Amino acid sequence: MASNRIVMQAQGLVKRYGQVTALDGVDFELRAGEILAVIGDNGAGKSSLIKALSGATIPDEGQIRLDGEPVHFKSPIDARRKGIETVYQDLAVAPAMTIAENLFLGRELRRPGLAGSLFRRLDKQRMLDISIERMNDLKVGIRSMNQAVETLSGGQRQCVAVARAAAFAEHVVILDEPTAALGVKEGNMVLELIRRVRDKGLAVILISHNMPHVFEIADRIHVARLGRRAAVLNPKRISMSDTVAVMTGAMAPEQIPADCLAH
Structure with missing residues (x-):
């Protein structure tokens, strides 16, 4: 407090x-x-x-x-x-993207090793896991982190x-x-x-x-x-x-x- x-x-x-x-x-x-x-x-x-x-x-x-x-x-x-x-009032969310993708919008995590550094592939599973953890921590009742924001x-x-x-x-x-x-x-x-x-x-x-x-x-x-x-x-x-x-x-x-x- x-x-x-x-x-x-x-x-x-x-x-x-x-x-x-x-x-x-x-x-x-x-x-x-x-x-x-x-x-x-x-x-x-x-x-x-x-x-x-x-x-x-x-x-x-x-x-x-x-x-x-x-x-x-x-x-x-x-x-x-x-x-x-x-x-801000306009929220700055991307409606067509999932909740997990929106949580990491602009700060996406890349895969470890060459896949991330050279080929710039995203670590989608890690972002999903962290999103679930953060939403549960704040007790936000969302059915699935893979939902598109436009469905909310x-x-x-x-x-x-x-x-x-x-x-x-x-x-x-x-x-x-x-x-x-x-x-x-x-x-x-x-x-x-x-x-x-x-x-x-x-x-x-x-x-x-x-x-x-x-x-x-x-x-x-x-x-x-x-x-x-x-x-x-x-x-x-x-x-x-x-x-x-x-x-x-x-x-x-x-x-x-x-x-x-x-x-």
Whole structure:
């Protein structure tokens, strides 16, 4: 569960697009073994923050630290090499490929010896075995790893994408609106999977507009407003309506009771 150890930290991040300032000196802390929800109105800067943390954009100013060490991501590949995995809304799965093939998409394992090094043949059995092990570890109920992803429901596809991220992440899993297009049952299935990812010891960043889901699953809530961090809230102490008020600016951060703030 959540600890006081900070896995990822950002200080004074600034990102400008011409005359538009998307990030205006934002600070951010993510702790080990927690689910941190990032919420904000449209234009609040949450997408720009996540892009900076995942290597999709390079901030103009500020610093990002991972386990206390400064990092400078030039691309999402750099972030992945540091153990940060991101699941975007479009999932980036290949529908015609199997679940096992999707789990290793872009990081396929080759056979040992000349078959792999010279003839570049894939070790399909090993990838299948690892896929079964990882899915069982996360208790994802899929009938067969050899199923094509296009035969799965929306919730199951989301679970495949989240499981792929959890399988390769060493530090952080970033989830962008993972339940946005799902019904109640499938949304709950994905939320339960996110809890299991957290319980494995990974830190999870959850970007969501679904406030009931945020309050159900988050350990802390980072409120983005006008390119800055408005507050970090304790969902067990503050009401949903007050959280929305902080997010929209109807309640100033100074008006938040001290026991509703997360530390």
